[in-house]
Amino acid sequence: MFKNHLKIAIRNAIRHKGNSIINILGLAIGLTCVILIALFVKDELSYDRFFKDADQIYRVNINGKMGDGEFYAGYTPPPAGKTLVDNFPEIESYTRMYRPGVDVLEYRNGSEKRVFNENEVYAVDSNFLNVLSYPLKKGDPETCLEEPNSVVITENIANKYFGDVDPMDKTLFYGSDRKPLKVTGVLQDMADLPASVKFDILVPVANFEQVVYFDWSWVWLNMATYVKLADKAAADPDVITHLEAQFPAMLRAHAAGAFERIGQPYDEFLENGNKWDLHLQALTDIHLRSGEIASAITEQNDIKNLYIFGIIALFIIVLACVNFINLATAQSAKRSKEIGIRKVLGSFRAQLIRQFLTEAFFYTIASTVLAVILVWAVLPLFNQLSGKNLPFRSIFEGGIWLFILCLAIGAALLAGLYPAFYLTSFKPANILKGQNATSDGKGGFIRNGLVVFQFTIAIIMIIATSIVYLQLRYAQQRDLGYDQENLVVLRNTEKLGDSEESFRQELQSLSEIKSATISSGMLTKGSFGDFYVPETLEPDGNIAKDITLQSYLVDDQFIPTLNLELLEGRGFDNRFNDSLSVVINEAAAKQIGWESPIGSMIRYPGGDMESYKVIGVLKDFNLESLQSHIEPFALFSNSSKSYDTGVSYITLKLKAGNTKEILKTVEHSWRNYQPNVPFEYSFLDDDLDAAYISDKRQARLFGVFTFLTIFIACMGLLGLIAFTAQQKTKEIGIRKVLGASVSEIVRLLALDFVKVVLLALLIAAPIAGYFMNRWLQDFAYRIDIPWWIFGLSGVVAMTIALLTMGVQAVKAANANPVKSLRTE
Template identity: 75%
Template sequence: MFKIYLKIAFRNAFRYKGNSIINIAGLAIGLTCVILIALFTNDELSYDRFFNDADQVYRVNLNGKMGDDEFYAGYTPPPAGETLVANFPEIESYTRIYRPGVDVFEYSNGSEKQIFNEENVFAVDANFLEVLSYPMLKGDPIKSLQEGNSVVITNSIAEKYFGDADPLGKILFYGKERTPLNVTGVLEDMDNLQTSVEFDILVPVSNFSNVKRFNWSWVWLQMATYVKLTEKAAENPEVINHLESQFPELIRLHAANAFDRIGQPYEEFLENGNKWDLHLQALTDIHLHSNDIESAITEQNSVKNLYIFAIIALFIIILASVNFVNLATAQASKRSKEIGIRKVLGSPRIQLIKQFLAEAIFYTVVSTFLAVVLVWVFLPLFNQLAGKTINFNSIYDNGIWLFIICLSLFTALLAGIYPAFYLTSFKAANVLKGVSKVANSKDGFIRNGLVIFQFTVAIIMIIATSVVYLQLNYTKNRDLGYDKENLLVIRNAEKLDGSEKTFRSELEALSEVKNAAVSSGMLTRGSFGDFYFPEASNSDEKVAKDIILQSYLVDEHFMKTLDLKLIKGRAFDNNFNDSLSVVINEAAAKQIGWENPIGRMIQYPGGKMESYKVVGVLKDFNLESLHSHITPFALFSNTSESYETGVSYITLKVSSENIGKLMSSIEKKWNDYQPNVPFEYSFLDDDLNTAYISDQRQANLFGVFSFLTIFIACMGLLGLIAFIAQQKTKEIGIRKVLGASISEIVQMLARDFVMVIVIAMLTATPVAWYFMNKWLQDFAYKIEIPWWVFIVSGGMALVIALFTMGFQAVKAAVANPAQSLRTE
């Protein structure tokens, strides 16, 4: 019987070619979108699940509060892991990661020399590859990092330095000391893995003296710690909660000496309302559930994006199904005699229902095969838009193929079940008399309601895309508190062996360079943070609240080069001894409570307990992207002896002319000073754009899905207007004979649909406003959604709909009335 159903479905598909093309195309596009979103979601959910015992591994996070500053970070003090393992039998082992920053790697092979700056270098404990089992192509994961002079690299790094030669046993020289490191292992490239911890090179942490120097410290937060729990503990959430409940007492016992050493008794620290708490976060949660957790080590996304795309996928497949429902019910008059005759001949209703469901399955199966082909064709473009490397073979992973089959059946039911029951509800006697349910106004109401739903979704998508692009434009053009144009940032200046000032002076002498400065940090590239004891805001106060300051060490040219605005006091000046001077921003002065900060003191509890005098106050400016609030910030003179960051940048304010000539001159000078370190630079505005690349990708995807949503909706509208025009062929002919103009007939056909789209616009506006305001909460500085966005988006949908209807309506209006009235 099913074979007969399919044969009839096949014949009907060819009989009503126009509707069939619209149905198959709409369903295929909808299914393509859903499959692509499913592949994207599967890729995101797969992060860190390939590790052996992934469910037993947790990152240790620190939730800290000092004064009014509270933070949640994926960093811990160096002794945290060892202390946790020693005190809790539920924790089997720990491993740590330290990111030393950019440094030089060199390989010499006779006369040939390969020298590169490597940014993705991690210093790790010897057992790192045991706790986090990255796939190893060559070497032993247990032994490869045991020796201090070992190094493990990815396959792409091996090819970069050694070509096709076997990398094992080769020597790489690291850093300006040219420390020889023996290649003991080769890992699979990170691009082929879904991992939140991406790197190119692993070096034993024992090579870094600063880590050894701070092994006592519970306040030096430069390391990420991962712990592996016993299998029994990892299976029981109550055990993990019990573990975390014991962490405060552990810190109280073990961190007290460290806090005393920096002049801040731990009990007093807590009494002042501060906190220093450790928490466990499952390894498999890090990628999607770390929105508020600071980390420069892990790659993080937001699970909210997956929810958004899942909702988009659901709506798109519903829109495609609505097209099917609308067209099926609209052509009911064509199928009514068929149904009536079959009923008279004895066909039970259930058999007819099965027939129409079989037709829906036929259309859906054809659409699914077409959708899989479209996924194969457009996956590379989708990867480019989403910043992914999803392989088409992923369609066979993690039950995606089963999802596609279920999706196809779900779509068939969604699209076919209402028409099946609707069409089979006609009474045979009425149908054969020419009186059918087709003319029922209730059916038109339902069809109009479905069209309203389609265009409501389409308009919401248009509004969402508009808001995303407006916010992106705002972030790129907002006044950040400094002049970002034509700022050239030269990296790795610390490799100049103390000649930064001389090199800066030579560059400033170039005609294309307006200003030049040396600093330990640069906007969008991080800063060093520490906490301080400010002088009390009133002389009667005994203690002021502690404050955390993000900071740079800078020379006297920095503020002028970036055009930072000084609202009080002075900048650093060679005419003063500024080794114990500090310039703070407005946010710092406000948080401390100083109305007049000039001359006030802040004490640094590290080093020699130095006190710094405030000599200037900067107008607030953004250190990072607009996702982050402006935080308390300070500039210290690079003559200060309290700090040693080991990182240096030279920033140039340059002319926009002759950039090529200028870069050649700078690179030549660099090579004169440091021929063994590759010259690297970037422009600050490019660095800022990189900070919004995730938002840009989201905007591009929104744009594509908005286009497809409106396209699917218009396809359905095209089918409906064609049906109505055909249904009213004789009426149109009579009106033309009686003198109606073409424009009047077009208005008659389009009038009801215009009203439907206006209702959709009114429905979409409050929904879009609510959800886009929620989305904007991720930005510390955001736009107010302008009223015209809703009108323009609704207007766009209306114009597109009118254009869609207009062609078919004009075609019907200009038809020869003699053709339609010949048989009357």
């Protein structure tokens, strides 16, 4: 019986080629989108799950509050891990990471040298690869980081420096002092690894004096700490709550000395409304559930994005199935006589239902095969758009093939059940009298309802995509408070040592360079944060609350080079001794409560307890992307030596002209000063663009899926208008004979569908407005959704629908009326 049903299904598909192509292609495109989204979501959900005992590993986060400033970060003080292990038997072990920044790595082979700046260098504890089991290709995770002079590299770095030669036990020279490090391990490349932290080089933390020096500090927050729970503790669902409840007492006992050392009694710190809390976050939650938890070393996404793409996948496959339902019910007049005759000849309704479900499965199988081929063809482009590196073989791994099978069965049932029950519900007596062949009330109502659903989804996605692109454009075009054009940032300039200022002066003397400035940080590249005490009294006579300030150490050229706006006072000037001066931004003055900040003092409670005089107030500007709020910020003079980050940049303001030639001159000068460190630079506007790379990828993917949603909806509309024209063949012929114009015939065919699209717009606009308003809440600075975006989206949808309908309607209207009147 199945063989017979299949033969009939194939014959019907061949007989109605147009509808068959629409059904198969629409379903295939829908299935392709869903499979690609499934691969994307699966990859995102797999982050950090490859680690051994991943469910027992947690990152230690800190939630701090100083004055009115609060932060939540994936960093900890250096002693946190050891203290947790010593105080809580539930915690079995810990390991730490520290990112020292860009430094030089060199390999020597006789007279040959290979020297590169390496950005992905991490300092780690010796047990790092025991706690976090990154896959080692060579070496022993138990011992490879035990010796201070050891280094573990990835396959990519091994190939970069050693080519085909075995790198094990070879020597690399690291840093400005070219410290020799022996290669003791080779890791699998990180590109395809679903890990929230990726790196190229691991060096024992003992090599970094700054980390060793701050081993006492509970306020130096530059290390990521991971702890592993004991097996028994991990089995207790309440263990994290139990541990975190004990952390405040632990901090009082162990952090108080460090706070006292920087002149900030811990109890007084807490009594002033501040906080210093540690929390544990599951390793497998870091990538998707970090929210406001700041971390410069982790690759983070938002679980909400996966929900959005999941909803899009559902919409797309439902739209493809709706096409099938619409076209199947639209053909009820043609199929009704077949059904009537088969019922009269003794066919049961169940047999007819099986027939129509077989047809649905036939279309779905054909669509699934085509979808797999399309996935193979478009996967490289999808990887490029999404920033992934998903191999085609992944559709046969991890249950994806089972998902595709279930998806195909689900699509067949979704697309086939309603037409099967609808078409087989006709009574044979009424069918043979021609009643069902002419009356289309119920079927027409359902079809119009489904078209409304399709275009509602399409318009929602058009509106959403438009708002996403408007927000991105706003972020890129908004005045950030400083110049972006013709600014070049030279990296690693701390490697110039005492010659850095001479190098800067030499560059500034070039006619092609307007100005040059040295700073310890640069926009989009992070800043140094610490807390300070304003030396002022509140109205009630109490000392003002502490304030957390992000800051750079800069010279006198920094403000004019970036064209920052001074609202009050002055910037740094070599004519004055500004070693104990500070320039703050509006946000800092506002948080402290200063109406006239000039001449006010702030004290650093660490070091030598220096007090700094406010000499200027800057108009607020964005240090990072617009997703971050403007924080209290300060500029300190390089001459103050108030802190040392070990990092330096020189920023050049170029004159418009031959940029390539200018940079060649700068590179030549660099090599004269520092021949042992590769020359590296970036344009500031490129750095700013890179800050939005994740949002741009999401927007591109959203745009592609929106286009495909519209395409699938229009395919269904094309099939329906073709069927409507076929139904009205005689009517069109009679109207033409009676003098109707082509435009009148087109209006006759298209009017009902225009009403349907307008209804879809009325439904879609408030839904899209509500959800996009919620999406915009993630941006610290965002657009107000313009009213015209809804009208424009409706016009776009209507135009696409009219073009789709118009082609078929004009074709029908231009048909020879003589042939139309002969049609039975």
